[in-house]
Amino acid sequence: MSEATLSASQRLGFLNDDIQALKDAHLYQTLRTLQGPQDVECIIDGKKVINFSSNNYLGLTHHPALIEAAHRAIDTHGVGTASVRTIIGTMDIHQELERKLADFKHTEASLVLQSGFMANTAAITSILGEGDVILSDSLNHASIIDACRMMKQVPTKVYQHKEMNQLEDLLKETRHARRRLIVTDGVFSMDGDIAPLPDIVALAERYDAIVMVDDAHSSGVLGKNGRGSVSHFGLEGRVDIQIGTLSKAIGAMGGYVAGPEVLRNILINKARPFLFSTSHPPSVIMSCMAAIQLLESDTTLIDRLWENTRYFKAGMQRIGFQADSETPIVPVIAGSSEKAQRLSQRLFEEGIFGQAIVFPTVARDKARIRIIVTAAHTQAHLDQAIHTFEKLGKELAII
Numbered sequence: 548m549s550e551a552t553l554s555a556s557q558r559l560g561f562l563n564d565d566i567q568a569l570k571d572a573h574l575y576q577t578l579r580t581l582q583g584p585q586d587v588e589c590i591i592d593g594k595k596v597i598n599f600s601s602n603n604y605l606g607l608t609h610h611p612a613l614i615e616a617a618h619r620a621i622d623t624h625g626v627g628t629a630s631v632r633t634i635i636g637t638m639d640i641h642q643e644l645e646r647k648l649a650d651f652k653h654t655e656a657s658l659v660l661q662s663g664f665m666a667n668t669a670a671i672t673s674i675l676g677e678g679d680v681i682l683s684d685s686l687n688h689a690s691i692i693d694a695c696r697m698m699k700q701v702p703t704k705v706y707q708h709k710e711m712n713q714l715e716d717l718l719k720e721t722r723h724a725r726r727r728l729i730v731t732d733g734v735f736s737m738d739g740d741i742a743p744l745p746d747i748v749a750l751a752e753r754y755d756a757i758v759m760v761d762d763a764h765s766s767g768v769l770g771k772n773g774r775g776s777v778s779h780f781g782l783e784g785r786v787d788i789q790i791g792t793l794s795k796a797i798g799a800m801g802g803y804v805a806g807p808e809v810l811r812n813i814l815i816n817k818a819r820p821f822l823f824s825t826s827h828p829p830s831v832i833m834s835c836m837a838a839i840q841l842l843e844s845d846t847t848l849i850d851r852l853w854e855n856t857r858y859f860k861a862g863m864q865r866i867g868f869q870a871d872s873e874t875p876i877v878p879v880i881a882g883s884s885e886k887a888q889r890l891s892q893r894l895f896e897e898g899i900f901g902q903a904i905v906f907p908t909v910a911r912d913k914a915r916i917r918i919i920v921t922a923a924h925t926q927a928h929l930d931q932a933i934h935t936f937e938k939l940g941k942e943l944a945i946i
């Protein structure tokens with residue numbers, strides 16, 4: 548009787564060792580709570596702060612057009628689909644959004660998945676098989692890495708971040724493979740740098756490889772009307788597979804794969820997240836539709852995003868911080884992990900929310916605050932952040 552009355556927390560008590568190990572390595576995390584919408588001025592754990600850590604590049608998470616679209620969708624289509632896409636979970640609006648995303652990306656077709664994470668899983672696991680090889684940038688997103696790991700019969704060869712000579716060597720080395728897939732983030736999330744897509748495409752064309760770009764941080768940010776890195780470099784028609792997320796700049800939730808019709812059709816038949824997980828609720832689909840409409844009709848928000856980005860970086864460099872990048876993701880280098888964590892804590896106390904990114908996510912001496920500038924920040928928000936960074940940079944002897 549007594550053995551049978553162990554509580555779940557007793558039975559899972561062994562996990563406390565894992566938790567202690569995480570704490571010892573300074574990797575243990577707890578959740579901060581946002582009270583209210585994902586806005587620039589927000590309340591986190593009861594404290595009013597200016598938010599510099601969300602991926603809400605265009606401020607669309609609470610844009611009136613997206614909210615209204617969600618309300619309308621609930622009235623016309625209800626709150627859920629209660630089915631996977633392949634049974635009875637494909638509504639007219641799912642098809643319409645996919646048509647719209649394909650038009651937006653200038654591809655033949657697209658397919659929406661539950662998230663960007665799932666879009667990467669779906670694409671990589673559905674198109675490759677025995678005899679194929681994946682060539683992957685060392686700083687690619689975790690969802691790409693995990694998708695590659697799922698392909699037990701397909702080796703992944705990792706090239707150092709943006710090292711095109713190494714990529715070429717790998718292409719030569721793997722010339723006897725059946726097919727090669729080169730996969731890269733369009734914008735890398737920790738440094739805010741852009742993949743050398745023209746070089747990657749040129750190599751792929753020379754060595755007959757497939758190219759897949761994950762534009763999670765570039766859609767709504769880079770390229771004409773926010774079409775992403777492929778448009779940014781004028782490479783439309785030369786990148787085979789584009790992954791996008793609907794969860795960042797687009798403001799809602801989801802991911803998609805854009806490319807030729809044949810790709811969409813194979814994913815519909817083979818992608819396990821598509822086949823075995825319920826489709827998006829109508830409200831989310833219609834919010835995404837409204838977001839894409841907004842991007843196509845008006846570049847005001849994207850223009851403001853880039854103006855704000857330039858303004859913030861110039862200000863940070865003027866006060867002596869190393870704060871350089873090619874996109875609205877601005878890594879503000881603090882030095883040691885300890886210093887970055889201390890700076891993040893002090894920023895919070897002073898009303899600025901900027902997340903510390905430390906080893907092992909980045910190099911030991913390059914711990915940083917990752918700032919994401921958005922279109923929704925006002926000049927006053929940016930000035931206040933720069934002013935606070937100046938004060939704390941001096942206080943912590945970083946500048």
Ligand SMILES: *Cc1c(COP(=O)(O)O)cnc(C)c1O
Nearest residue numbers: 662663664688736763792794801
């Ligand atoms: C955020 C991100 C994803 C995951 O997208 P979700 O829609 O949040 O699942 C995938 N790839 C990259 C490069 C990302 O930055």
